[in-house]
Amino acid sequence: MTYCVGLLLNQGIVLLSDTRTNAGLDNIATYRKMFLFEDPGERVIAILTAGSLSVTQTTMARLREAIEGPEVDEATSILRAPTMLKVAEIVGNMLAEVRRDIDQKMSMGQGVTATMIVAGQRRGGAMRMFLIYPEGNFIEATEDTPFLQIGEHKYGKPILDRVVKPTTSLVEAQKAVLLSMDSTLRSNLSVGMPLDLALIERDACRVGQTRRIEAGDPQFKAMSEAWSSILREGFTRIEI
Numbered sequence: 001m002t003y004c005v006g007l008l009l010n011q012g013i014v015l016l017s018d019t020r021t022n023a024g025l026d027n028i029a030t031y032r033k034m035f036l037f038e039d040p041g042e043r044v045i046a047i048l049t050a051g052s053l054s055v056t057q058t059t060m061a062r063l064r065e066a067i068e069g070p071e072v073d074e075a076t077s078i079l080r081a082p083t084m085l086k087v088a089e090i091v092g093n094m095l096a097e098v099r100r101d102i103d104q105k106m107s108m109g110q111g112v113t114a115t116m117i118v119a120g121q122r123r124g125g126a127m128r129m130f131l132i133y134p135e136g137n138f139i140e141a142t143e144d145t146p147f148l149q150i151g152e153h154k155y156g157k158p159i160l161d162r163v164v165k166p167t168t169s170l171v172e173a174q175k176a177v178l179l180s181m182d183s184t185l186r187s188n189l190s191v192g193m194p195l196d197l198a199l200i201e202r203d204a205c206r207v208g209q210t211r212r213i214e215a216g217d218p219q220f221k222a223m224s225e226a227w228s229s230i231l232r233e234g235f236t237r238i239e240i
Helices: 053-068 084-105 157-163 170-187 218-237
Strands: 003-008 012-017 020-022 028-030 034-039 043-051 114-122 128-132 138-140 147-151 195-201 209-213
Touching: 003 043, 003 114, 003 128, 003 170, 012 043, 012 114, 012 170, 034 195, 043 053, 043 084, 043 147, 043 195, 053 084, 053 114, 084 114, 084 128, 084 138, 114 147, 114 195, 128 147, 147 157, 157 170, 170 195, 170 218
Parallel strands: none
Antiparallel strands: 003 012, 003 147, 012 195, 020 028, 034 043, 043 114, 114 128, 128 138, 195 209
């Protein structure tokens, strides 16, 4: 399993994913779950993935093939699509197609599933963020709910509900997603380091910052310990 989160804010987009994949207790591997595409100054697209690795890897491979193939057009390439809505449709259609193909090849009716977060902006358009379901349909982040999560999201949701608003700064947003991930790491062994963090500033149409956070990273460790200390202190101060 995995945990991925994206924030859609007035100042830009903040994305975070883990890299752990489990196929049983004795088969744990690391795979990237965040994929970034850009035509600097023209458009930037980020895709976060969770679920069956066979589905997500095949979907990403076919999306890349559509970008690089000889018959590239607006209907199939996420880097040629006229809007972010069309990008979401392309990704959703591809995800649904791959899921159906793999389902048909598997025996005993074992279903496979995956979800994705698609976020980005094209020049002259608005920043948008979508959660793509296994069937290919999707929902969009809004001012009322400016974040989307996939994978093991329940442990990291409370802090986002309490602190994240469209007006949240990119600096504070990084703190929010990292503490959200920290809560998930502590409560679910199927989510693990290293982590991938990315920032996209509004109207830049390029990836502004990326960071790989390895196990034992001193900055992340200090943040985790400080958060634990604050929670313990707050707990002891509350009277019943």
